[in-house]
Amino acid sequence: MNFKRTVTGFLSVAVLTVSLGTAQAAMIPRDVDLAKPLLPIKQNVGASGIDDAQIKAAYGSFTGTVKAVEDFEAIKGAKIVAVESQTGGPANFIIKEDTYIVDNFDLNVGVEVTGFYDANAPMIMIYPPQYNVEVLAEQELGQFVKVDLFDQNLVSSDNQLKLNISEKTEVVTKDGKPYPGTLADKKLAVVYDVTTRSIPAQTNPIKVIVLDAEVKAEIGDVAKMEIVVDEQKLAAPKAYLNETKTIMVPLRDIAEALGFPVSWNNDTQSIIIGNGISLKIGDKNYIYYKTAPIKLDTAPELKEGTTYVPLNFFTEVMKMNKAEVSNDKISIENEVI
Template sequence: MKKKTFITATLTAMLAVSSPLYAGATLTQIALPISQPSTENTEQQQISISHIYETKAEALAINIDGEQIISLLVKELGNYESEILFKVFEDTIFVDNEQGIPANPREISEGDIIYIYGSSAMTRSLPPQSNTFVVLTNLDKKSPARFIEAKEVTIDDKGNAFVIDAAGNYNIHIEDETPIIPYKTRQFVHISDIVNDSRILVWSEIMALSHPAMVPANKVMLLPDKSEAQEVLTDSIIISTKAGVFSINGQEVHPLTGETMFKNDDGVLMVPVRSIAESFGFDVEWKQESLSVSLFRGAQTGTLTIDSKSYGKQKMLVHLDTAPLIVNNRTHVPVDFLREVLNVDVTINDSEV
C-alpha cells in the first residue's frame, strides 16, 4: 500500500511540473492585464489579478481589421482539442519562440502551431472568447518560453538573479552571463533591470522536480512594463533606394565614399554598415585579421564576419540567410541585419521621391 502511494505521489509531482508544450492547456495564477473578455481592441488591456490560460494550438482563422489582427480562432492540441477565439490587442506580445525576437503577427497563417498565454476568464459563447497576452510562434524545436511575472527578485553577490513568479510555482535562476534581451526597444537591458513586477519570457529546457520548480534560464526577454506597454522606443530607418539616401530617426544621412546600396543575385537589399551604424550612435571597429566588424553602443553589441551568415547580438548568435560582403572596400550587410541584430524598424522606399 505504501509503495502504491509513493508511485502515485511521484507521478503527480512529475505531471505538475511537466513542460506545458506537452501537457496541454494549464492554468497559472499571475498578475496580468484584463480579467474579463473585452469587445474593444483599440485600447490597452486593464491590469488585474487573473488566472492565465496557456495552450498550444493550431490557428484556424485570423481576423484582420485593416492592418491589425483583432482575433485568432484556434483549436487546442493535446487533451482538449476545443476551439477558442482569442482577442488580440495593441499591447499583445508576439514573439518568435525559436529565435527569441519579436514576431510579426501578420505572418501567422492558418494551420500554424502557436502557443498562447491568455486570460482564463472566458465567455460562455461557442466558441468561448478570451483575451490574449502573449503569442509564441515558430515552435518547431524549442519548448515554449514561460511567461512570468516576477513577485520577488533577489540578486546574489555573483550577480545571479533568482526570480519567484507571482503564483509561487517557479524559481527562475538567471546567471550573470545569461542573455537578457528587450522586446521591441532600442534600450539595452541588464539583469538588474529585472525587478519585482517585471514581466519576462524565460527559455529553459530543464526544470527540477521541486516546489517551486527550479528553472535555469537559457535566455530571458524583458517585456514592457504593464503600465507603459504602449511606450515602445525603436530606432528607425527609411531607405530610399532610388535617391540613395537614408532617413535615420528622422535625420537624412548620405552614404560614405565607396558605400552603396544594391540587391544581390538573390534579390536581397544590401546596405553599408558603417554609415548606418555610426548614425545610430554605434562605434564601428574593423578587424582585418578576422575580416570582421564589431559594433558597440554602450552595452549593446553586434558582430559580423565577411562571408558568414552567423551574426553576434549581445551574447547570442543570429542566423540570417545572407552573409555580409565587401564592395568598394566597404562592408555591406543584408537589410535584415538592421532588423534582427540592431533592433531597427526598417522601411524601404523604392519610389523616385
C-alpha cells in the first residue's frame, strides 16, 4: 500500500526517533558548524516501545515493526496497522487519509516505523493501545524525524533541538507546496541527519513540513461555499476571508452542530466551548482544557455580532478529525474512533 504525503491536506514536547547508527548519520555532512562534534539524536525507548521522555509531551510516538495492515471500517479510507516494539510491546496505528507519510514510503509488513500522535487528544482505554497517527515515518539509516512545537527561536518545546534553516532546507506544507511563512510557533515535522553536540542540539534540517499551516483560498471563493458538519448542511452565516486570506467560519453554529454548547464567561471575558475550551476575541492563544495554550496564526474575530474562528481551529484546538475546503464546500467532521 502506498500512502501519499497527504491526501486531504492537514505535533509542547515531542520525541526523537530511534537512532539507527551513529557512524552512518555522522557521515552525511551538511551546513552544521563542524567545529563542534556531530552526533545523531537517540531516543530512549522503554519496555513499552514509547519514548521515556514524553511524559509532558504534546505529541507522543511509538516505534515498532509492522505486523499487519488492514482496512479500518470505522473511518472511510483509513487503515489499522498492527506494530510491535523491539521488546514485544504491541500497538495499533490508525492511519487516515490526512496522516502525513514522510517520504511517501510503502507501508508493508516488516517495515520499522514511528507513529506520532497528539498526546492531548482523547484516547480510548484499550489493549493493545490504539493511536491516531498524525505523522508516520519509516526508520531509515542515518535519517531522523522529530515532531514538535518550535518557538520563536526555532527551538523545540523540550529544548532538545534547534533548527538552523539554510538555503538547502526544503520547507513545505503537508500537501507538498512551498511554505513561505514563518516557522516560529509552528508544529513541525523535521527530517534531519546530524546535529551538534550541544544543548539544545543544532541541525540544518533536510526538510521541514509545516503541519498547522492555515487553509488559504482565493478572495470571493468561500462566501459562496456551504458549511457542512458531519455531512449535514448548516443554515449558518457565511464564511469569509480575513485580511491575511485565512478562512474564517462562524464558531457557534459549527460547535453546536458538533454537540458542544457555547457560552460566555463574563468574569474572564471568554467564549467557552463545552467544559474546557475557551478563547477571546483578538487573542491568538486558545485554551484546550488544562494543557498549554495553543497559539494559531489568527485570533477570533467578531463580525456583525458573530464570532468567527480560523478553519483550522477545529482540528488544532477542538481536535476534530477534519476541517477542510473540498468540492466547493467547507467540511468539518468529528468521526468517532
